[in-house]
Amino acid sequence: MAYPYVSDREVRIISTGFGDPEQRRIDTYVDRGGYGALKKALGLEPGEVVDIVKESGLRGRGGAGFPTGVKWSFMPKEKNKPHYLICNADESEPGTFKDRELIRWDPHQLIEGCLIGAHAMGAEHVYIYCRGEFFEATQVLAKAVEDAYAKGYAGEDILGSGKTIDVTVHAGAGAYICGEETGLMNSLEGRRGQPRVKPPFPAQVGVFGMPSTINNVETLCAVPHIVTNGPDWYKEHGTEKAPGTKLFCVSGHVNKPGNYELPLGFPLAELIDDVCGGVRDGNALKAVIPGGSSVPILNAEEARACALDYDGCVEVGTMLGCASVIVMDETTDMVKQARRMVDFYAHESCGQCTPCREGSAWTAKMMRRIEEGRGTEEDLDTLMSATQEMVGTTICVLSDSVAAPVQSSIRKFRDEYLALIRRGERVGAA
Amino acid sequence: MAEMVTLTIDGRELSVPKGTTILEAAKQIGTEVPHYCYHPGMSSPAMCRLCLVEVEGAPKPMPSCITTATDGQVVRTQSEEALGHRRAVLEFYLVNHPLDCPICDMSGECHLQDYTHEEGPKHGRSREPKRVFGRDDFGGDVLFYGDRCVMCTRCVRFMNEVEQDSRLTVVERGSRSVIDTFFDEGLEGTYWHGNIVDVCPVGALVSKDFLHKARAWDLDHTPSICPGCSQGCNIELHTRDNLVQRLKPRENLDVNGWWMCDYGRMDYEWMNAGGRIEAPLVRRGDTAQAAGWKDALGTLLDRVRGLGSPTVKAVASPHASNEDLGALKAFLDALGGAEVVYRGRRAEDEVVLKGFPSLARRRDLTPNATGAELHGARRVGSDEATGGLDDVATHDGVVVVLGDPLDDQPEDFAKDASLFVYLGQHAPPAANGADFVLPVTTFAEQEGTFTNHEGRVQRFWAGMVAPGMARPPWLVLGALAAELGDTAAAVRTAAEAFQSFGSRIPAFEGLGYDDLGTRGAIVNETVAITGEGA
């Protein structure tokens, strides 16, 4: 039994259940040691659990990389109103496909992580906000939640601890922006999923106006293992500033695409050449997006120098994001792909902020025109300066995501733009 | 005393109460930071991103509409960075905003025009075809031109938060976002929707009533008080060619905030009505003859002096100003005193603006019933302002009517009166038997004050020129009283009239126009309106 492709370079902690249909069954999960971490956590004071996670150095796996334990410690300790933990399972960053796998192959691992987190933060209700499109995965999760309730791992008086923690599976309805934590909160409340202005921060005023913390699926999946094995064990993997393992979602032009669990800091070159069996058809590497479509594109040379952790990506001018590695070979039409990414963001802009609402659609139209051979060199300057005004000027960072593919592709693959422009000029002249 | 913080905006240090936003603080030094989504009467979504300013130490430009002033903060609203952001945001707006200013009602008072003119990019760089939404009838008085919308959502928030009848919403998302109602539901049956036209910073929401009627720059604006009910909403009369073209609310946080109701807003055509009496009419024998004021008043005084000590009954109007009512009282007192009644329409219910609950379209559909009561008049008649005048109609002494249109009264009204004086804008059939019909101005044609339902005295100004020889009632009645020996009634301005006549009413004592300011002042005693139908 094996997940589509495996590599002996992997360090499997949270992905052990991938490809194993038995892992979903609660009895099997428990036999394999599942819910042991929950039992252990319930025997500890909430603050002690927060400290363990803090100590492990676990950083949010949703893209921003904020230290999870620190985030948990922001929740008010006094309990005069409901607290909520929300699991962000609205996975939709292009290139990312890890959370769906975690949910459908190992739902109890996630549920256990949610329950431990809820205990640590004094939350009595966990909402798992699943992406609406995940019909099949959500059903698996719902069935697992049902099983957890039936066996006393969720609901009232969990494992005789006197704690009540409800776990609700909630489905979205198709909006990328609901992956942004405040957009998600609005969506969960039954509103348009538009991001909220911060402050107030969710730990003070979150969902339903109550203290809330939002964690990514992968983050919460790591928690039971950290509680069971201790922070020092976790820190054995990865780098000092980015401990632990991370699921790398590799897609695009590689021979063996898939999810690979690797220690943070893993060299991107080895991920492509070794783990993923190299670029398809023996083609030359042209470009890599290491963190999902909203981070700047690397050219081949930069990619070869990139170590896959938060700092390593910054060093080469990009970001780790959610470690969604999109590989592009020499046959790739960079203008078309950059345009496709911009189309996506224009489609998904919530429409609140002017720079994003107007800028993303304008950028998409310009990109389309250039792709169709009706562009000018001046358009490239306009694209650069217009997208620059979309960076840091809006409520959330979706707007910044438009700038990333546009600016990085123009900077690094300007020749391709110019070729289209020149060809268009020739056609026009004739 | 609120806790104060001291900050520096554009190099000028100022102190503001803690909690004040940078945008509001900047207003205090005369700097208006351009903005669309922010409106002081609603929540601030901080989404137009036009009001971004540079705050020292902040990693990103900050939206001044929600960023509060803090001690020691250094803000730059006019730096190259701040101007650059605004230029960029304006360019983004103009990617899709149509350049149909020549046919847009908002032209001349459009904030996109203003901002672009002041600090927008010199040239738009977009070569792309513009987005087209077209026009939509939102029902009520509102037309929506989707292409012009800047998506500030003020209209949506007004309906949600202020009127609290969520008829409007943003449909779709991203650049396809558009304001809409629930399919054909529209705005019908809402009572405050005219305000969404006011809050729209561009020409996306326009009034059907005003559509293509006048260009903004041709309109004269006169501060006034809505005469539609006893709330006393502060308004502006917008006139052109001596005709009121529309009414707009004027900010007064103590009375109406920024708002006014649709009843009041739409009830202005009567101010433009023709068919006015343009000269005093004096009955000589069987015919009423036009006369000059000197002749008319001289004749009237002669008649009065010949009557000895008559019993006098008078009908006043709750639409008359405090000055008019004071002058009427002075005249009647000079005649030896009179019983004064008034009639006014009343609605069945109040219509409260839920998000600003001190504002309502009041049951009392007259602007100055409180003033009438303070001047000793007593309410009579029905809620339709009919009936209640039997005593007056059959009175055999002197009858004086100020302003009541007497619509329900027969032609032989006051036929037994020894003297019947009618002051009004129109001569109704019931005034056919009047000995004197004196043309007076409407509130829109004169300066004066009304006293609203809570006893607040508020000023209004003349926005129109009165037709022919029509004069303010206070001038006419004051002159008559003065001739009859009340020398203090010889007033030449509305301010003097208020001072002179007001000093005789305890409630107004010590109040002058200078004390009323822009927000008015509450009178010295509370007034309960009793009388018939109260």
Add this chain to the structure above:
Amino acid sequence: MSDVPFKNPGWAGNTGEFELSEDEVRGRDFVGERPKHAGHASGAPTMPYMLPEKNPEATLFEGEYQERFEKILSRYPTKRAALLPTLNLAQELRGYVSPESMDRVAELLDLAPAYVRGVATFYTMYNKRPVGRYLVQVCTNISCNLCGADDVLSAFLSDTDTELGETSEDGNFTVIEAECLAGCGFPTCVQINSEYFENVTPDEVPKILEHLKSRGTS
């Protein structure tokens, strides 16, 4: 569940070293047939099932669906929060979210109809008009696009003889373009009603369409 022999062209089938049945991959062996009232309140009620058979006239709600609606309400501190799941439920029954459905849902949740319209139009999964028995959503976003998603989309359109967003004459298929479906490692990723089909290539499209047609009303 289909008894037509059909090898899921999913990522297990034609890449890698994966040997599992379609049911195991989809989790159907684990989940089983979900009841209409959808089981435990904490789990299933929210699920936006997409069924081939739709009844635009269906009552919102009655019987087991009413039970499910009540379960939804029980899970949130506000009625408003039940809006998305309730719209899901309306769409499951009626096939799309019509103005009438929005109005009814608004009534059920004490919301303004315009508000419900604003929310419903924000989310792309609510069909604003009727769709075919099978709604085919082809991801054309970057990872799939790099691996030929545009050709897969063209194949679906030509094999169903439809234009984008249009329903085929036999009422079976509506093909639309989708944004990233989070199946990037298994391009091209296609969602058909509630199911994912992965590693789809243009030449597999006729097979998939035949398979769906032969399924009847399951």
